[in-house]
Each structure stands twice: as structure tokens, then as C-alpha cells.
Amino acid sequence: xxxxxxxxxxxxxxxxxxxxxxxxxxxxxxxxxxxxxxxxxxxxxxxxxxxxxxxxxxxxxxxxxxxxxxxxxxxxxxxxxxxxxxxxxxxxxxxxxxxxxxxxxxxxxxxxxxxxxxxxxxxxxxxxxxxxxxxxxxxxxxxxxxxxxxxxxxxxxxxxxxxxxxxxxxxxxxxxxxxxxxxxxxxxxxxxxxxxxxxxxxxxxxxxxxxxxxxxxxxxxxxxxxxxxxxxxxxxxxxxxxxxxxxxxxxxxxxxxxxxxxxxxxxxxxxxxxxxxxxxxxxxxxxxxxxxxxxxxxxxxxxxxxxxxxxxxxxxxxxxxxxxxxxxxxxxxxxxxxxxxxxxxxxxxxxxxxxxxxxxxxxxxxxxxxxxxxxxxxxxxxxxxxxxxxxxxxxxxxxxxxxxxxxxxxxxxxxxxxxxxxxxxxxxxxxxxxxxxxxxxxxxxxxxxxxxxxxxxxxxxxxxxxxxxxxxxxxxxxxxxxxxxxxxxxxxxxxxxxxxxxxxxxxxxxxxxxxxxxxxxxxxxxxxxxxxxxxxxxxxxxxxxxxxxxxxxxxxxxxxxxxxxxxxxxxxxxxxxxxxxxxxxxxxxxxxxx
Amino acid sequence: xxxxxxxxxxxxxxxxxxxxxxxxxxxxxxxxxxxxxxxxxxxxxxxxxxxxxxxxxxxxxxxxxxxxxxxxxxxxxxxxxxxxxxxxxxxxxxxxxxxxxxxxxxxxxxxxxxxxxxxxxxxxxxxxxxxxxxxxxxxxxxxxxxxxxxxxxxxxxxxxxxxxxxxxxxxxxxxxxxxxxxxxxxxxxxxxxx
Numbered sequence: 001x002x003x004x005x006x007x008x009x010x011x012x013x014x015x016x017x018x019x020x021x022x023x024x025x026x027x028x029x030x031x032x033x034x035x036x037x038x039x040x041x042x043x044x045x046x047x048x049x050x051x052x053x054x055x056x057x058x059x060x061x062x063x064x065x066x067x068x069x070x071x072x073x074x075x076x077x078x079x080x081x082x083x084x085x086x087x088x089x090x091x092x093x094x095x096x097x098x099x100x101x102x103x104x105x106x107x108x109x110x111x112x113x114x115x116x117x118x119x120x121x122x123x124x125x126x127x128x129x130x131x132x133x134x135x136x137x138x139x140x141x142x143x144x145x146x147x148x149x150x151x152x153x154x155x156x157x158x159x160x161x162x163x164x165x166x167x168x169x170x171x172x173x174x175x176x177x178x179x180x181x182x183x184x185x186x187x188x189x190x191x192x193x194x195x196x197x198x199x200x201x202x203x204x205x206x207x208x209x210x211x212x213x214x215x216x217x218x219x220x221x222x223x224x225x226x227x228x229x230x231x232x233x234x235x236x237x238x239x240x241x242x243x244x245x246x247x248x249x250x251x252x253x254x255x256x257x258x259x260x261x262x263x264x265x266x267x268x269x270x271x272x273x274x275x276x277x278x279x280x281x282x283x284x285x286x287x288x289x290x291x292x293x294x295x296x297x298x299x300x301x302x303x304x305x306x307x308x309x310x311x312x313x314x315x316x317x318x319x320x321x322x323x324x325x326x327x328x329x330x331x332x333x334x335x336x337x338x339x340x341x342x343x344x345x346x347x348x349x350x351x352x353x354x355x356x357x358x359x360x361x362x363x364x365x366x367x368x369x370x371x372x373x374x375x376x377x378x379x380x381x382x383x384x385x386x387x388x389x390x391x392x393x394x395x396x397x398x399x400x401x402x403x404x405x406x407x408x409x410x411x412x413x414x415x416x417x418x419x420x421x422x423x424x425x426x427x428x429x430x431x432x433x434x435x436x437x438x439x440x441x442x443x444x445x446x447x448x449x450x451x452x453x454x455x456x457x458x459x460x461x462x463x464x465x466x467x468x469x470x471x472x473x474x475x476x477x478x479x480x481x482x483x484x485x486x487x488x489x490x491x492x493x494x495x496x497x498x499x500x501x502x503x504x505x506x507x508x509x510x511x512x513x514x515x516x517x518x519x520x521x522x523x524x525x526x527x528x529x530x531x532x533x534x535x536x537x538x539x540x541x542x543x544x545x546x547x548x549x550x551x552x553x554x555x556x557x558x559x560x561x562x563x564x565x566x567x568x569x570x571x572x573x574x575x576x577x578x579x580x581x582x583x584x585x586x587x588x589x590x591x592x593x594x
Numbered sequence: 595x596x597x598x599x600x601x602x603x604x605x606x607x608x609x610x611x612x613x614x615x616x617x618x619x620x621x622x623x624x625x626x627x628x629x630x631x632x633x634x635x636x637x638x639x640x641x642x643x644x645x646x647x648x649x650x651x652x653x654x655x656x657x658x659x660x661x662x663x664x665x666x667x668x669x670x671x672x673x674x675x676x677x678x679x680x681x682x683x684x685x686x687x688x689x690x691x692x693x694x695x696x697x698x699x700x701x702x703x704x705x706x707x708x709x710x711x712x713x714x715x716x717x718x719x720x721x722x723x724x725x726x727x728x729x730x731x732x733x734x735x736x737x738x739x740x741x742x743x744x745x746x747x748x749x750x751x752x753x754x755x756x757x758x759x760x761x762x763x764x765x766x767x768x769x770x771x772x773x774x775x776x777x778x779x780x781x782x783x784x785x786x787x788x
Contacts, residue, residue, distance in 0.1 A: 006620050006630060110635045134631075134658075167633040167658035168617075170624055242656040313662040328663070339678050340706040342607065342698040344643035380703065548703050553642055556697060557704040566704065 002173040009164040012135040012171050013074070013102055014039035016142025019173070021180045022046050023069030023097070026057040028423065029452035030076030031111040032165040033104035037074055038455075041465055050455060050464045053390070053423040054079035058086050058101065065099040066192060068183035070146050074102040077118050078389065082424065084121070087155070091125045092202040093192050094153035097183065098146035104160040107282045108309040111162075113370070113389065115308070117283035122157050122260035126206050128213050129157040129260040130222065131238040135169045141257065143177070144222065152209055152216075159259065161282070163239045163309070214261040222257025225270050232324060233274030235267065235287055235298075240310055244280050247315040248325060262290050271296045276324075278303075282310050346375050348554040349530075349576030351491045351517035352444050355415070356383040357550050357580070358498045362505065364413040367400065369393035369425070371417040372451045372519075373444050380551045384415070391416070391424025398428065398437035410505050412439045419449035419457040422472060426481070432510045433482030440504045441483075441512045444491075445474055446519040447527065454522055478512045485511035492517060494583045520576050531577025533593045534570050540589035541567040547581040547590065555581055599652035600753070601660040605679045606671025607696045608645050611742045614767065615669070616647040618746060622763035623651035626755050633658035644675055646682075668720075669749050671728075671742065672696050673712040680719055689716055689723040690749045692741070724748055724788045735779035743768070743776040747783020760784075 007015065013036045017025060025048040027037040040048040047064075051057035054075040064071035075083060080103050087101070103121070106112040122129035128148060130141045138160070145156040190198050217223050229250040236244050237256040244253060254270040256262070271277050271291075279288040279300040288300030303318040304310070319325035346353055356376035359366055360383040368374055368387035377384040386396055397414035404412070416425045421443050429441065449455040456462040459472040478486045485507060489500050504511040518528045536547075543565030547555055554574035559566040570581070572593055582590040602619065604612050616632055623630040634647035648660045665683040670676030670691035683689070693713065700706035717723040731744035743764070750760055760780065768776045 004624070006617075006624050006632070162635065163633055163658055166635065167631060168620060169631045169655075169658065170629065239658070242658065246656040246661065311659050311661065312657050316661075339674060339709065340698045340700045342642070342644040342675070342678075344608070345699055347642070378699075545704070551699060551703070553699070553702065556702045559704070 004170050004172050006168050007135045007139075007171045008035065008166060008168045009132070009135050009138045009160055010035035010166070011039045012138035013142055013158070013160070014043070015171070015173055016139040017046065017072050018043040019139065019176045020098070020143045020146040021070050021177045022072050022146070023183065024048075024061060024064035025072040025074070026051045026060040027074035028052070028054045028057055028079060029449050029455040030054075030079050030104070031452055032106060032162045033074050033076045033079075033102065033160070034452045034455065035165070036102060037464060040072075048464055050457065052458055054083040055086060058083040058090075061099055061101070062086060062090055064183075065095045065097045067096060068181060068186065069097040070180065071097060071099050072102065073099075075104075076112065077103055077105045077116050078112065078114065079103070080118055080121050082390070084125075087121070087127070088125045089194050090155050091127050091206055092194055092199055094202075095149055095155060096186065097180075098149035099155045100142065100145040100149060100158055101155055102142075102158045102160060104162070104165045105283075106162050108162070113387070115283060117286060118157070118159050119259050119286045120284065122159075123286075126210055127155050127157055127260075128152070128258060129159050130257055131159045131259045132164060132257070133238050133241045133255070134164070135167070135171045137257070138164065139171055139173065141222070143174075148213075148216075152213060154209055154213075159238065161239060167239070210261050213258075214264060217258045217261065217263030218265040220258065220263075223263050223266055224255050224257070225252075225266065226255065227252045227273060230274045231276065233270055233277050235270070235277070235279045235291065236281060237287070240280055240282055243310050243312045243315050246312040248319060256287070259287065262287065264294060267291060267294065268296065271298075280304055280310070280315060343378060344375060345378065345551065345553055346372060347520055348552055348574045349520040349578040351446055351515055351519070351578075352376060353381070353550050353552065353578075354494050354497055354580045355442060355444065355491045355515060356381040358494060358501055359383040359413060359415075361498070362501055363411065364501075364505065365400070365408075365411045367393045367396040367412065367414045369414075369416040369420050370451075371420050371444075373415060373417055376415070378551070380549050390420055391428055394425050394428035394432055394441055397439035397441065398432040398435065401437050401439045406508070409438050409508075413501070413505065414439060414441045416441065416443055417450070418443060418445040418447065418459050418474065419455075421474070422458050426477070429478065429483065429512070430481045437510055438508045439510060440501070440507075441510070442501075443474060443478075443512060443514045445514050445516060448519045448522050450519045450521065454519065474514055478514070483510055483512050485509070486514070487512075488514045488516050490517065491515040492578050492580060494580060520578075531579065533572050533575045533577050534579070534582055534590050535572065535593040536568050536570055537589045537591060538567055540587050542587050542589070543567050544587070546584045546586065549584065550580055552581060599650055599655055600667070601665045602649040602667045602669060602749075603660060603665045603679060603682055604647040604649065604669045604671070605675045606645055606692075607675060608643050610645070610671045610696075612645050612647050612671060615742045615746055616649050618763050618767045619649050619749075620651075621767055622755050622759050623649075625759045625762055628652060629655045631655045631658040644678065646679055667749065667752055669745065671745070673716075674698065674708065676716060677709070677712050680716065683720065686722070687720055688752050689720045690745065690752070691716060691723065691725055692728040692745055693725050694729060724786070726783065726786060728783075731782045732779050735782055736775045737772070737779075740772070740776050740779035744779040744783040747780040748786050750780070750784050751786075
């Protein structure tokens with residue numbers, strides 16, 4: 001037997017996919033789900049690849065499933081919004097080989113724009129959802145998901161969250177399954193062509209399937225009743241079960257491994273055995289409302305917040321307020337000093353920095369998008385005005401100019417990264433060209449999907465497995481979509497960036513500027529090359545602070561000894577020699593380090 | 595506080611190597627036969643932001659996150675970040691902190707000052723505080739990049755884990771090329787008085 005290992009939830013999902021005999025895995029990166037696919041590459045029998053977006057990822061998995069292979073798609077919670085269209089129809093068609101969709105939620109929004117609760121999708125799309133509580137369950141439930149998928153002819157969702165995906169715990173790996181049928185083409189158009197006539201046949205089967213899955217849940221081992229004190233009983237699932245066990249060790253628990261559909265009989269049995277019933281769950285009152293609909297008295301969101309993460313402390317506090325837990329002792333140290341915050345920042349040498357500096361100078365109204373460059377919002381750059389979702393920058397710009405007078409239309413600039421443009425920006429640019437919206441688009445092409453940890457994309461020239469791949473030609477693509485004015489520019493050249501922006505902003509028709517410097521965190525041939533490190537000539541520096549306006553972490557301003565004007569200093573360990581600060585200095589105080 | 599569980603918090607700035615240090619700790623606890631859980635945030639917070647990693651071990655660990663006010667040991671990679679998270683500790687907790695500053699954006703811009711005397715205020719709140727010059731130890735060991743391992747050595751003295759197990763954990767987690775220097779840096783931290 002394989003030795004125990006400490007695995008993150010994401011590593012354990014990958015291991016589970018390997019043990020379950022998955023043939024194809026597809027995903028678009030998104031925190032906290034990204035590492036699932038990055039870890040699947042260690043199992044060479046799995047055909048694993050990045051897709052341009054989550055809809056495509058799920059459709060690739062669906063195809064593999066229709067061909068008879070077990071297939072996996074992974075995404076973050078907001079990715080399911082993009083993949084929702086195929087998901088809902090897949091619920092009707094059912095599967096060939098088993099299909100699992102892992103979705104990683106982000107309560108507390110550690111790295112997301114909202115904290116939507118994916119359990120609602122399981123109910124909405126009428127597909128079962130399993131929720132593991134630690135890494136061992138990530139592995140075990142992934143295996144189970146494929147069995148249930150084939151047994152009940154349904155896709156199965158697995159719900160993770162930041163604390164499960166990025167938490168580590170001890171796992172006992174198992175042996176891979178054997179004897180799965182070989183994939184082959186099997187024609188069954190009445191089941192897989194969802195014309196209305198066929199879909200009308202499938203829908204009642206979907207409803208029956210939900211009833212059967214609920215009955216399965218009444219006796220399945222993944223839903224477990226643990227009776228301790230019968231004074232308090234708590235229904236919970238996933239990582240919340242861990243918090244409850246820690247905060248209220250005496251309470252009885254009904255731990256749900258399957259959060260949709262719910263096991264009604266089991267819930268009734270549990271409720272009958274205890275005096276006061278609670279549901280403790282993060283985000284929406286998803287379980288609570290259903291238990292209430294069963295006519296069972298239960299307390300939930302009256303004491304537990306709908307917002308943010310839970311923790312043992314937050315649960316204990318909630319129960320102490322109603323006299324059911326000891327009050328939390330005073331924290332030993334109240335922070336008396338106010339400490340300067342440390343928000344995330346663009347890296348030294350980031351090619352986005354100069355672009356945002358110039359956008360700020362030109363007083364542009366910037367419709368933003370999802371990526372590292374969303375940090376262009378932060379001071380001192382202060383150059384982002386909207387950010388809605390992947391791909392929205394371009395279509396938002398296209399819409400906003402239609403209600404503005406011409407002098408204001410000129411100020412509107414959309415910024416979007418290469419990976420985000422290829423994800424869902426292409427359709428938006430097609431719309432902008434087609435309908436002649438006079439806005440300017442900047443594609444910040446840094447040749448990688450940077451924010452999630454540097455994943456390849458269709459324009460980066462490599463696949464997930466680092467194989468050389470065809471590159472999307474972004475300038476040609478823009479021209480093909482109908483954009484007449486497409487310019488490639490060097491974002492380290494401030495004067496050229498300023499001139500190009502001014503020219504395109506003044507042009508009363510759509511235009512695209514594409515920056516051409518790679519992310520400074522990617523290394524290798526044809527990728528980022530560090531320039532000559534710069535230093536400040538202290539004799540020439542007048543302390544004017546012009547170089548501070550780009551907010552580079554390598555530049556520090558220190559007050560001088562008489563505490564008058566002070567001077568700038570460059571940290572040679574951080575400087576990448578991008579020269580943007582040098583171009584801002586009017587006193588020739590910044591030059592190559594001697 | 596559940597006395598059967600030891601709660602360790604690793605705090606610092608994204609990019610300082612906190613995740614690797616917490617991996618080595620977790621590996622050592624598993625090799626020593628404990629249940630272990632660990633949790634941290636990746637993604638947005640990596641970009642030079644503030645980072646906290648939680649490592650917990652004991653006979654059975656439920657929550658991957660250390661309950662507020664129950665931290666037993668803080669392993670601080672940077673002075674300001676160590677100060678920021680002190681409220682996660684229980685009274686009488688141990689602090690091992692790197693004598694090292696990384697200036698946050700507002701300080702770089704001259705709009706805020708990096709607070710003076712942080713080491714003293716940490717020690718006042720938590721008398722069992724060990725201030726370690728991790729960078730100096732690492733240079734003595736032969737490579738500045740081994741600073742975290744030197745700090746880990748200093749933390750290791752507070753934990754009932756044998757030399758042999760620490761060695762196994764380092765051998766598993768540190769790249770072969772850098773192993774010797776890291777083992778030396780670890781030992782220098784472990785030998786520190788205080």
C-alpha cells in the first residue's frame with residue numbers, strides 16, 4: 001500500500017481523479033481551484049489541458065464522457081457562471097463515462113469578486129453535489145463521484161472552498177480502479193440531442209433521479225449521524241463540520257457528504273433524536289431553508305452570518321450569544337498601534353505599471369477586467385473605474401460610450417489581459433467592432449495567465465504539459481474581428497505609450513493597442529529578460545518624488561537627516577531595469593548601477 | 595484551548611518563502627506520527643501582500659485554521675507582519691521573529707512611517723520572544739536564501755520533534771543542491787540561545 005502523504009485538497013482531487021481512472025481533464029485557472037489540473041499532470045495517463053474558458057472546459061469533458069471515458073472539469077465558483085449553459089443541458093442528457101465537475105468556492109473573497117454559493121447551482125441544474133471536509137475526502141469523494149455519475153446517469157459536482165483546496169491534511173492514497181470499459185463511439189441521439197421532443201422525455205427522468213439520489217443519501221456512508229449530547233444537534237457539511245467539531249465538541253452532528261439532494265429521512269431521524277436543531281453553514285441558508293420546508297424547527301442564519309467564512313471562533317461566538325457555549329475569553333493583545341497596511345501590489349518591473357501611469361495622466365475612464373492589472377485600481381496609479389467579470393471591460397466600454405457625449409466618449413479605455421481577452425473578451429471586441437463603438441481597448445499581453453500563478457494560455461505558445469503549441473496571433477485576430485486600427489506598443493516606453501493612447505483615444509472609432517512585454521515572473525527563452533539594474537544618483541536627486549508616482553516596490557523615499565526634502569533610493573535586489581522610473585526623472589538622477 | 599493541539603502561525607510578506615517553511619513543519623509533524631492540518635491563502639495575496647499560514651498538530655486536528663486567540667507559537671518572517679497578527683496568539687505564547695523589515699507601499703511613498711521599536715513591543719506583550727537575525731545566520735551558512743531554514747531551526751527548539759525527524763523532513767522538502775547549506779543553517783538556528 002502507498003504511504004500516507006500530506007496533500008492539499010487540490011492535490012487530493014488530482015490523486016482521486018487518477019485513482020478513479022479519469023481519461024480527460026480540462027479547466028480554466030481560477031483561485032482556489034488552479035492547482036487541481038497542475039497536479040493532474042503528474043499522472044501521464046490523463047489527457048489534461050487548459051481550456052480558454054470554463055464553458056469550453058466543461059464541454060471538452062462532456063465530449064470525453066459521451067465517448068465513454070471518465071472526464072473531469074475544474075473551475076472556481078464564478079467559472080460555473082460561464083459554464084452554466086452546458087451544465088444545465090448535461091443534466092438532461094446524462095453521461096457516457098462518469099463526469100465530475102469540481103467547483104471551488106471562495107467564502108471571504110480572498111481572491112474573488114463575489115462569494116456566490118455554488119450549492120445553488122446543484123439544485124438549479126438538478127445535479128448531485130458532494131462536499132468533502134478534508135483532503136482524504138477530496139480523494140475519496142472524487143472516486144465516489146464517478147461511481148455515482150455512472151450509476152445514476154448524471155454529472156456530479158464536487159464543492160470545495162479555499163480552506164479545503166488550499167488546506168493540507170494527511171491522506172492515505174488507494175489503488176487505481178481497474179476494468180473500466182474502453183471508450184468507443186455509441187450512437188444514442190435521442191438521449192444526447194436535446195431538441196424539445198427529446199428533452200421532454202429526459203426531464204421527468206431527471207426529476208426521478210433526484211428522488212433516487214435523495215433516497216441513496218438516507219443510507220449512504222458519506223452522510224453520517226454522530227450522536228453525542230442530545231441537547232444540541234447540528235447539521236453541517238464540508239470544512240464547516242471541522243469548525244463545529246472544534247467549537248462545540250459535545251454537540252451531536254449530522255455531517256452531510258452530499259449537500260444536494262438532501263437525505264430527508266435521515267434529517268427527520270436526526271431531528272427526532274435531539275432537543276434543539278441547528279444548521280451551521282457558510283454563505284446561503286441552503287440546507288436550512290430546505291429543512292424548514294420539511295416542516296422541521298431549526299435555527300440557522302438567525303445566529304450565523306450569511307457573509308464571509310466561518311471559523312471555530314465565529315461559531316463559538318454565535319452559540320455563546322444564545323447561552324449555548326462559553327463566552328470567548330478576551331484576546332490577550334488589543335492592537336493599540338495603527339500599523340501601515342500591506343495590500344498586494346504589482347511586481348517590480350511589471351509591464352502594466354507604465355500603462356496605468358499614462359492612463360491616469362490622460363484622465364481616462366478605465367473599464368477594467370480580472371487579472372493582476374486589476375491592481376491598477378490601487379494608489380498611486382488610481383487608474384481603474386470599473387471591473388465586473390471576465391471579459392466585461394470591452395463590452396462595458398462599448399456600452400458606456402453609447403450614452404456619452406463625444407467629448408466624454410474619448411476618455412473611455414478598456415484594459416484586459418491576454419488570457420482574459422481569449423477567455424471571453426473576443427466576443428466583446430467583435431461586438432465593439434461590429435457596432436462601431438468609439439472606445440479604445442488595451443490588451444495587456446504579458447504572455448501568461450499571471451494572477452493565478454502563471455498558467456499557459458492559447459497565445460503563450462505552450463500547453464499545460466509545457467509542449468510547444470500554436471500561438472493565437474492577437475493583432476491579426478483583432479483585425480479579423482473588424483478593428484481597423486491595431487497597434488503593438490512597448491509599455492516600458494512611456495512617451496510612445498502616451499502618444500499611442502492619446503492618438504487612439506481621440507479617434508472616433510474602435511481601436512486596439514497591444515502591449516508586448518512578458519510578465520517579469522516568467523523565465524525562459526523569448527520570455528522575460530532582466531535589464532540593467534538602476535540606481536539613484538544622490539547628488540542629482542532633488543527629492544521631487546516624480547519616480548514614486550508609479551508605486552514601484554523597488555523605489556523607496558527616505559526623508560533626509562535635516563528632515564527636509566528627502567531622496568529616492570532603488571533596491572538593487574528588486575529592480576529589474578524596466579527604466580520606467582528613469583523616464584520620469586527630469587534631473588538625470590536615475591541611471592545604470594555602477 | 596484544546597491542550598492536545600499545538601497551533602503555529604507563520605506570518606510575513608508574499609514571496610518570502612512562508613509556504614515552503616510551513617510544508618517542512620507539516621512534514622516533520624506527520625513523520626513524528628501526529629495528525630496535521632495546514633491552511634493558507636494563495637492568489638491575490640501573493641503579490642507582495644500580507645500572508646498567514648496556519649499549521650496545527652496533535653492527536654486529532656479538526657479545523658485547518660487556528661482559532662483566534664489560541665496560537666501557541668508565532669513564526670514571524672518580518673517585524674511588521676508579526677506585530678499585525680499578534681492577536682491570534684494566546685497569552686504566554688512563544689514568538690520567534692526574524693529581525694527583518696520589508697517596507698509596505700505607503701512607507702515607500704513616504705506617506706507613512708515604518709513603526710519603531712516593534713521588537714520591543716512584541717517582547718512586552720509576549721515575554722517568550724526570540725529575535726533572530728535570519729539573514730546573518732544564512733550568510734554564515736553560505737547562502738542568504740537559507741534564512742528561513744535558520745529561523746525554522748530556532749522555532750524547532752520549541753517543538754518536541756527529534757533531530758532525526760527534522761533532518762528527514764528537510765531532506766524531503768529542500769532541493770538536493772541546497773540541502774547541505776540548509777541543514778547547516780537549520781542547525782545554527784537550533785543552536786541559538788534564548
